[in-house]
Amino acid sequence: MPELPEVETTVRILRPKVLGMNLLALQALDPALAPVAKLLPLPQPVQGLTRRGKYILFQLSEKLLVVHLRMSGRLAWHEKEPIPDHTRLILAFPHGAVLFIDPRRLGTVEVQDGFSEELGPDALGDLSFLEEALKESRAPIKVWLLDQRNIAGLGNIYAAEALFLAGIDPRRRASSLSPQEVSKLKAAIHQVLHEALAAMGTTLFDKTYRTPVGEAGDYEPRVYGREGLPCKVCGTPIERIELGGRGTYFCPHCQK
Numbered sequence: 001m002p003e004l005p006e007v008e009t010t011v012r013i014l015r016p017k018v019l020g021m022n023l024l025a026l027q028a029l030d031p032a033l034a035p036v037a038k039l040l041p042l043p044q045p046v047q048g049l050t051r052r053g054k055y056i057l058f059q060l061s062e063k064l065l066v067v068h069l070r071m072s073g074r075l076a077w078h079e080k081e082p083i084p085d086h087t088r089l090i091l092a093f094p095h096g097a098v099l100f101i102d103p104r105r106l107g108t109v110e111v112q113d114g115f116s117e118e119l120g121p122d123a124l125g126d127l128s129f130l131e132e133a134l135k136e137s138r139a140p141i142k143v144w145l146l147d148q149r150n151i152a153g154l155g156n157i158y159a160a161e162a163l164f165l166a167g168i169d170p171r172r173r174a175s176s177l178s179p180q181e182v183s184k185l186k187a188a189i190h191q192v193l194h195e196a197l198a199a200m201g202t203t204l205f206d207k208t209y210r211t212p213v214g215e216a217g218d219y220e221p222r223v224y225g226r227e228g229l230p231c232k233v234c235g236t237p238i239e240r241i242e243l244g245g246r247g248t249y250f251c252p253h254c255q256k
């Protein structure tokens, strides 16, 4: 569930807390992550904390620690309170700790020498590549947007939100979009991501996402999760369909 805005918010809040600090130890509470703790020689100072797509990268002096939150993972800054349930890994610093909390245990933590994931351009960056890239794909536009090799950072919520704002039916072939529609889509992607960043992300009914200091995200989806509720623009009930194996929400009147 965490997408670009949630991951970027996590990095922005944690960066000043860990930058330049010595990572003293990794403690795996989940045995599945024990190999990670063994692979990393410690202590090492944190030289950078950055985001690539939906990945979180702790740049250490010798290695890269790469975290992907997947469905239900989050990173939390921890000082004194008891360790919360579902904590899988503790990154210990002299003045506190970063906790990897992950109830569904689908998130990943890896030690790498260099970042090796195959990712498309970042969704927050220059999107002028979309004009050419979309012409080459017969995939439904929503499915195309979710493929991280095409564009990095969008997930099920913000892809649906951007297509609604752009007035584009999620089932349309990517190659069928007119130049005007591509322009609208580029603006819509940036608009929803900036709105969501300002709101510090989206916390849904399942309440799993929190910022590292425990706040909920305030972004209110226009269509995502609103099946049967009236469209905020035209009042038509929002529909939910399956597309590429994912639940997809859209307004059948506003999106052509």
Ligand SMILES: [Zn+2]
Pocket (backbone or CB within 6 Å): 231, 232, 233, 234, 235, 236, 251, 252, 253, 254, 255
């Ligand atoms: Zn509508």
